[in-house]
Amino acid sequence: MNPERDLTLLDVTLRDGGYVNGHSWTTREAEAIVRTVGAAGVPVVEVGYLREGHEPQRPSAICPPEYLAALAAVADRPRIAVMVRPGEVPIGRVAELPDHDVSMARVLVAGGSVERAAPYAEAARAAGLAVAMNLTRVSERTEEQIATAVRACAEAGAQVVYLADSNGSLDPEAVTARVGAAVAASPVPIGFHPHDNLGLAFINAKAAMAAGATAVDASIAGIGKGGGNLRLEVIVAHLIVRHGAALRLDPIATDQTTLATRLRMLAEGSTKAVLTGLLDLNLDGAADFSDMLAANGYDATILTMSDQ
Template identity: 70%
Template sequence: MSILLDVTLRDGGYVNGHGWTLGEAESIVRTVGLVGVNCAEVGYLRDQHDARRPSASCPPAYLAALAAVAERPALAVMVRPGEVSLDRIAELPHQGVSMARVLVAGGSITRAEPYVAAARAAGLDVAMNLTRVSERSPDEVAAATAACAAAGAHVVYLADSNGSLDSERVSTLVAAAVGASEVPVGFHAHDNLGLAYGNAKAALTAGATAVDASIGGVGKGGGNLRLEVIVAHLIVRHGAKLRFDPIAADRTTLATQLRMLADDTSKSVLTGMLDVNLDGADHFYDLVATQGYDAAVQALTERTRTTAISAATACGAENHLERNTQIHD
């Protein structure tokens, strides 16, 4: 594996409302640097700034402060097309940022291309993140990965946004992406079903060379791959020149970890099992609120099966029904 990227500040920001203080952000960056992590993703890059929530927009002063942290890793920011001007991307190298990660939501590579071009023109490393890959077939993932590479990505990440993949599906999707791409492939796990570690190992075995993780697994939904787990794995199983002590000694994220544990995890488990994205789960939440979990699961399961049957009938392919049933069961 060539890239271990920490997402504590950006993805963990979903847990605490991106309320990291500057001191906390500096401590996290320092910790992952001491561990030996290649890169720390420090937040979303947006034009609209809120001084109380710096990781939500990465204002220049915030980036400059993190760039001044001693023994830090390289810094990365997440770019969502439509939320930031191209001029802002051009300024990033002067603020200590080395990588731009451009979201490819809904497979819209065309929307992402101007941001990729701007980042490359600025001399940044560029990653493109394909979201919700659990909803895509291997052929679709392969085609999207190849298109991202053609658009100028230096690395393409497959994100299990819904937290619904298992190791078999991860292996299939990553292998398809690796086979179609001339650039490295990465994997971004979510832990809704407690499978993030196994899925990350499956991704690496299938040819991925980049993995995301966060301290304590803090992150959206069921959280992310725990940094301490993948670091221990890489040290013990692969002889990686990483350090575990800095994570063990860190206390910066404890409040956020406790907050994540205190939140209702049942929704994360069930949305992961049903392959429902948290950003579009209002219908699921409404069903839970009015009818309870069992009724909500039954309703969505029946809807999924009905959709699969309709699709199979429309194309006259029995194996289509079998494939979709396997994916959602």
């Protein structure tokens, strides 16, 4: 098997890109993105987080039934996936997802805590959903820890386990080592979720595939948390040129739905993302880092953090 030729792409524009615009996609914008992804031939689109609450101005933040119904009605759409973070939604809600034409549940495994995520994966499997489990911040885990977590995910019912470079700090050698350890330990396929803090998302995705990963996440224009994600147009073009993949670049290249969010990510700059990538810091817990930048500037902060 050639992992690149047989790669499964999953678009994360709505979910991960929501970190750039505060998950403020309108349902109409979400429909347009799902339509674009489907027209490009990408097989799976992740449309947001499954959460409790009522936020009509931020439907991708909670994936209410009416939002899922609108996306399910898009013609020639990809399969729909949602992200489930343990503790943010009752397990019983997972069983309702097939009623809204959701095909996949992606269960977040934060801090390597497979035990907390396992009941959600088991519920998704029992509901007939495809089940992915996403191991976050793998740059902070050893190869042995990753291998152990991957085996536990498979035992919990995962049909694919993604390694997420949440901090955007991995280089190709580190990706090769971690993905290789996961592939060797896992009875199920391994996926990779790259971030682009250091401009390495594409080459890291290539390294992951060479090490045996058969699924990769990407977003339109790379919009996403921190330094952004692997750019969907880049990996699509690569697969078309190098492997004759049955994908299309035109729908992505001409998409205007994400333009405002792309400009917002550009305006916010990338220097902070580069530093968090180099220092292997997760933005969720980087409040002290941001305070140091505000007080001391970049150079002094680099020196301080490097000495710790």
